[in-house]
Amino acid sequence: MSAAPNGITSSARTPPVAGLVIGGDYRGLGAVRSLGRHGVPVDVLYDGDHPLAAASRFARRRLAWPAGDDARLALLIRLAEREGHFGSVLIPSSDEVVAFIGRNHAQLATRYRLTTPRWDRLQWAHDKRRLHDLADGAGVARPWTAYPAEGEDITRLARDFPMVIKPVSHEAMNPLAHDKAWRVDDRRTLAARYAEARAFLPAEQVMLQELIPGGGESQYSYGAIVDEGRPLAEVVVRRLRQYPMDFGRLSTFVETVDEPAVAEDSRRLLAAARYTGLIEIEFKRDPRDGRLKVLDANPRIWGWHTLTQRTGPDFVHLLYRLLTDAPVASEPAPPGLRWARLDADLAASARDLLAGRMPLGAYAASLAGRVESAIFAADDPLPGVVALGQLELMAITGVRGRLAAALRRAAPSAQTLPNHAADLLAPQGTVRPAGEQPVRAGQ
Numbered sequence: 232m233s234a235a236p237n238g239i240t241s242s243a244r245t246p247p248v249a250g251l252v253i254g255g256d257y258r259g260l261g262a263v264r265s266l267g268r269h270g271v272p273v274d275v276l277y278d279g280d281h282p283l284a285a286a287s288r289f290a291r292r293r294l295a296w297p298a299g300d301d302a303r304l305a306l307l308i309r310l311a312e313r314e315g316h317f318g319s320v321l322i323p324s325s326d327e328v329v330a331f332i333g334r335n336h337a338q339l340a341t342r343y344r345l346t347t348p349r350w351d352r353l354q355w356a357h358d359k360r361r362l363h364d365l366a367d368g369a370g371v372a373r374p375w376t377a378y379p380a381e382g383e384d385i386t387r388l389a390r391d392f393p394m395v396i397k398p399v400s401h402e403a404m405n406p407l408a409h410d411k412a413w414r415v416d417d418r419r420t421l422a423a424r425y426a427e428a429r430a431f432l433p434a435e436q437v438m439l440q441e442l443i444p445g446g447g448e449s450q451y452s453y454g455a456i457v458d459e460g461r462p463l464a465e466v467v468v469r470r471l472r473q474y475p476m477d478f479g480r481l482s483t484f485v486e487t488v489d490e491p492a493v494a495e496d497s498r499r500l501l502a503a504a505r506y507t508g509l510i511e512i513e514f515k516r517d518p519r520d521g522r523l524k525v526l527d528a529n530p531r532i533w534g535w536h537t538l539t540q541r542t543g544p545d546f547v548h549l550l551y552r553l554l555t556d557a558p559v560a561s562e563p564a565p566p567g568l569r570w571a572r573l574d575a576d577l578a579a580s581a582r583d584l585l586a587g588r589m590p591l592g593a594y595a596a597s598l599a600g601r602v603e604s605a606i607f608a609a610d611d612p613l614p615g616v617v618a619l620g621q622l623e624l625m626a627i628t629g630v631r632g633r634l635a636a637a638l639r640r641a642a643p644s645a646q647t648l649p650n651h652a653a654d655l656l657a658p659q660g661t662v663r664p665a666g667e668q669p670v671r672a673g674q
Contacts, residue, residue, distance in 0.1 A: 247271055248344070248555045251316055252284060253296060254324030257572065257605045259284035260614055261537035262322050265547035268540075268610075274316070276306075283606060283614045304335055311342035320344045320554050322532065322547065326401050329531045330357060344554040347508050347530055355504050356528035359399050359438065369503040371496045372522045375441045381434040385425050386418045393442045396424055398432060405431045411480050414442065443524060447471040449516040451490060451523070452482070453497040454533060456509055456549050456559070460502040463553070464544035466564045467493045468535065470513075471597070474579035483576035484597065485535045487543075487568040492523055500525070509536075509550055538570035538603050571598060572605035574618060 250266040252259045255277025266273040267289025275284045276296040285293040294310075297303055310316040321343040323329050332339060333350035340349075347353060355361040359376070366373045377388045378399075395412040398405070407413060407428050415421040421439075428437050443449075447470055455465035472484035497512045511533035513526045536546050543564025553559050583589035607615035 249319040255281040255284040258324040356530040369499040460505040474575040539564040
């Protein structure tokens with residue numbers, strides 16, 4: 232990342248460069264808080280299903296993120312050219328948006344400071360086939376994987392069971408991407424589940440992979456801010472708990488650890504890719520041979536990036552500084568820092584707690600003392616209130632659904648109803664601060 236990225240420069244005599252966070256979930260919330268606590272003006276683009284970042288007191292403006300690439304590109308161009316966001320730091324929080332920015336890099340790079348590379352420099356972290364090719368060239372171990380061709384008999388490819396069926400990328404949302412992976416324990420189940428996956432994915436988007444034994448004690452993640460393959464700040468964590476437990480879509484409890492081998496393998500991958508930006512790389516240690524094997528790479532802010540905001544690297548703010556020509560330096564994170572997303576952690580642990588596989592005392596001890604929360608913060612309490620409200624809404628979804636259906640029968644659309652009724656029809660969990668409505672594309 233150059234000193235003056237995208238040809239846009241800044242000066243200490245001008246107002247602070249703004250941030251524009253795309254995504255209102257807990258990852259986006261962490262980015263908004265990181266910038267806001269450092270005095271950076273930051274706006275949020277969010278959809279109604281993920282309102283946490285929009286509820287933050289650090290969010291200056293809350294804007295609706297539309298559906299469809301054309302509408303999204305038009306909105307970002309309008310914000311840059313007519314609404315004061317020319318030169319802002321653009322921070323995506325999901326794979327889908329990272330891919331969208333990568334594909335529209337040329338148009339956006341002349342208007343924003345981009346935190347993700349162009350598409351051809353990004354695909355290794357988006358497509359597991361390219362990640363595996365990079366790992367092979369860099370001398371980093373990975374699980375055995377097969378990519379069945381159209382019409383190929385997948386049962387002939389199967390090796391030892393259990394195995395997993397996985398999507399090659401997670402950009403498009405579908406049942407397999409939602410679950411992250413499907414476990415199969417025999418050839419008959421393999422054939423049935425593969426056929427199920429092919430109902431909504433082409434052959435080139437489905438892969439088979441060996442299932443590495445072990446749980447959270449053998450799962451690691453490496454997070455870093457990187458400039459042309461050179462880490463400027465980094466941290467390694469053990470992913471002790473995740474949700475769901477088997478194939479976690481998200482980490483729910485992590486702890487910083489001293490594992491030099493994880494950092495060394497990650498550095499080899501990043502140097503080979505000459506990557507620039509934020510990155511999380513996931514590994515699992517295979518108990519059968521003791522080797523670390525790379526599983527995934529996320530070229531964006533990751534779930535637990537707030538773990539080290541108070542002690543250690545504040546990755547989002549460091550990235551902002553890098554893109555605004557400011558010095559980038561931070562203290563390393565010590566081992567033993569802990570982070571939890573408590574709502575999902577309770578759900579992830581409930582089955583083991585009820586079955587007696589996890590002692591209640593051990594679970595309580597893991598949360599004792601200082602644990603960085605993904606959502607709750609004393610200096611920014613409203614997102615925590617929203618999160619609790621979402622849990623309550625989940626419990627009364629049936630009642631809410633019936634009420635919404637009755638309102639729809641009474642009026643053709645939410646737009647014709649009074650504001651309080653329109654809010655009932657908004658996506659579940661939508662929060663609109665008093666006196667404020669989301670700014671929609673075209674307004």
